[in-house]
Amino acid sequence: MGIDARGHIISTDSNEAATALSAAIEAFAARQSIAASHMQKAIAADPECAFGQAMMGIMLLGARTTALREQAKQAMVAAEKHSQQVSTREKQYVKALQHTYAGQLEDAVRCYEAVLAEHPTDLLALVFLQSELFWLGDMVWTERVSAQVAPHWNADVPGYTAFLAIRAFDLEENNRFAEGEQVTQEALKLNPADVWGAHAFAHIMLMQNRIDEGIAWMDERQSLWDDANQMQYHLAWHHCLFLGERHQHEKMLAIYDERIRNRDHALCAAMPDLYIDLQNGSSLLWRLEQAGVDVGNRWQELADVCAPRVNDMSNPFTSAHFALVLAANEQFDACDELIAAMESFANDTNHDLALRYRKAALPAAKAAIAHRKGDHHGVIQQLKPAQQDLWNMGGSHAQQDLYYQIWADSAAKQGDKKAYADLMHVIEKIGFVEPTARIAYAQA
Numbered sequence: 001m002g003i004d005a006r007g008h009i010i011s012t013d014s015n016e017a018a019t020a021l022s023a024a025i026e027a028f029a030a031r032q033s034i035a036a037s038h039m040q041k042a043i044a045a046d047p048e049c050a051f052g053q054a055m056m057g058i059m060l061l062g063a064r065t066t067a068l069r070e071q072a073k074q075a076m077v078a079a080e081k082h083s084q085q086v087s088t089r090e091k092q093y094v095k096a097l098q099h100t101y102a103g104q105l106e107d108a109v110r111c112y113e114a115v116l117a118e119h120p121t122d123l124l125a126l127v128f129l130q131s132e133l134f135w136l137g138d139m140v141w142t143e144r145v146s147a148q149v150a151p152h153w154n155a156d157v158p159g160y161t162a163f164l165a166i167r168a169f170d171l172e173e174n175n176r177f178a179e180g181e182q183v184t185q186e187a188l189k190l191n192p193a194d195v196w197g198a199h200a201f202a203h204i205m206l207m208q209n210r211i212d213e214g215i216a217w218m219d220e221r222q223s224l225w226d227d228a229n230q231m232q233y234h235l236a237w238h239h240c241l242f243l244g245e246r247h248q249h250e251k252m253l254a255i256y257d258e259r260i261r262n263r264d265h266a267l268c269a270a271m272p273d274l275y276i277d278l279q280n281g282s283s284l285l286w287r288l289e290q291a292g293v294d295v296g297n298r299w300q301e302l303a304d305v306c307a308p309r310v311n312d313m314s315n316p317f318t319s320a321h322f323a324l325v326l327a328a329n330e331q332f333d334a335c336d337e338l339i340a341a342m343e344s345f346a347n348d349t350n351h352d353l354a355l356r357y358r359k360a361a362l363p364a365a366k367a368a369i370a371h372r373k374g375d376h377h378g379v380i381q382q383l384k385p386a387q388q389d390l391w392n393m394g395g396s397h398a399q400q401d402l403y404y405q406i407w408a409d410s411a412a413k414q415g416d417k418k419a420y421a422d423l424m425h426v427i428e429k430i431g432f433v434e435p436t437a438r439i440a441y442a443q444a
């Protein structure tokens with residue numbers, strides 16, 4: 001029997017497995033790339049550890065690709081087989097994996113909630129819960145949970161920095177910027193290299209239009225994130241958002257090639273089609289082209305990995321980005337195939353994501369394609385009726401903003417002042433401070 005850093009039971013007879021799992025939890029919560037090798041070590045040391053297999057399965061499904069479902073299923077089968085004698089808490093992880101695999105994602109979240117009700121310092125449950133709810137678009141739910149467990153956390157609890165970073169991001173996405181900043185600064189004081197804390201602060205600065213401060217801050221810090229998982233690419237994306245506001249396009253392209261889509265970089269080489277990387281890359285290329293920059297053959301590089309995945313309904317926000325990429329690369333047949341697959345999934349399944357595809361990802365994907373075709377009336381026809389529902393595609397306000405920028409561009413090109421004014425009202429309600437000061441909305 002082992003324990004994690006906060007004393008929660010890990011049922012295994014192997015000290016090596018327990019040690020490796022404990023290290024994997026800490027590394028995963030800190031968004032460090034080494035988490036994966038700790039996991040492999042743990043599973044190799046004890047393939048009969050139900051908790052380890054459940055964690056492995058949930059992490060594999062967390063990569064949001066159908067390519068890893070078979071491996072996740074094997075982990076689930078192993079976890080089920082060896083879960084009779086483990087703690088109630090560990091059984092909840094096995095259940096969470098079963099629900100996630102079946103597409104009952106809200107039920108999986110309820111399992112993490114049940115764990116946290118009994119074990120409020122179970123950091124892994126909190127990380128999984130926030131991640132799942134983030135991609136379900138439900139940041140109100142995750143904020144509620146992090147608030148409930150907050151009284152149990154303090155500087156004496158291992159992993160406190162990771163907790164603070166989670167809490168800060170919950171506050172930020174609920175537009176409680178001042179509180180979020182206070183919490184994330186506490187995290188960064190304890191660990192200046194904390195990736196998730198830095199990420200929360202990058203969001204706060206963007207939402208508050210603190211562009212020059214954002215550039216300076218990211219310039220100074222970026223070398224601290226070299227050990228991070230793909231979050232280091234996502235932080236580079238945040239860096240570029242600030243740079244774009246100051247027309248620093250050459251620097252954006254350099255960061256794009258070196259840190260966002262560098263196929264020679266170890267993480268990108270190992271998994272060139274990770275969903276968040278494709279979102280980062282495509283939304284930046286779109287912004288660069290909007291600014292009149294020639295992005296060369298970069299769309300092609302993205303399209304090569306997106307095109308084989310038009311039937312992959314693992315994540316609504318990613319599918320909406322596939323539309324952006326394939327349309328930009330003028331693969332309109334593949335766009336049709338993607339939309340057909342999304343429509344079929346949205347209508348025929350009781351998967352928790354089906355509703356999100358129907359309400360949000362489909363209008364967003366169709367709008368991205370219409371925009372590329374110059375059908376600006378079509379863009380507005382897709383997005384305007386969906387305006388209350390677009391959050392369902394998942395992702396942050398900063399990420400979802402891409403589709404509002406598409407909408408704004410089409411409204412401007414249509415010369416529709418009323419549509420533009422209505423849209424600016426929507427953007428302000430989302431929480432962006434002074435949106436008209438930003439390039440995408442300057443025409444307001």
Ligand SMILES: [Fe+2]
Nearest residue numbers: 199234396398
């Ligand atoms: Fe972000």
